[in-house]
Amino acid sequence: MSTVTLDSILKGIENKKIYFLKIDCEGAEFEFLEGKEKVLSSSVGYIAMEYHEIGGRKIDMLKNILFKAGFKISINPMPRWHTGMLSGHNASFVR
Numbered sequence: 001m002s003t004v005t006l007d008s009i010l011k012g013i014e015n016k017k018i019y020f021l022k023i024d025c026e027g028a029e030f031e032f033l034e035g036k037e038k039v040l041s042s043s044v045g046y047i048a049m050e051y052h053e054i055g056g057r058k059i060d061m062l063k064n065i066l067f068k069a070g071f072k073i074s075i076n077p078m079p080r081w082h083t084g085m086l087s088g089h090n091a092s093f094v095r
Helices: 006-011 029-033 037-043 059-068
Strands: 018-023 044-052 071-078 083-090
Touching (some): 018 029, 037 044, 044 059, 059 071
C-alpha cells in the first residue's frame, strides 16, 4: 500500500496552494494532518473530510489542529458510528 503526505502533494503543485482539499483516508486523517498546522494555514483554502473516532482519537484533536491553522469548521457527527463529516475554510488563506 502506498501513502501520500500533504507535503508530497504540495511538491507537485506549482504555486503551493490547494484551494479545496478533500480527505477520505478511513481513519488515518489524524496522522495525515497531525503537525501540519503551518502548512495548512499557508496552503489550504477549504477542507472537507469524513473522520473516524477510533483508537482513542477524538474529533477534538482534529478541531485543535484546524483551529491552530486558522480554520473555521463545521462538524456533522454520527455518534452511533463514531464518525462524521467535517468541513472548514481558512479565513487567512490568500490566493
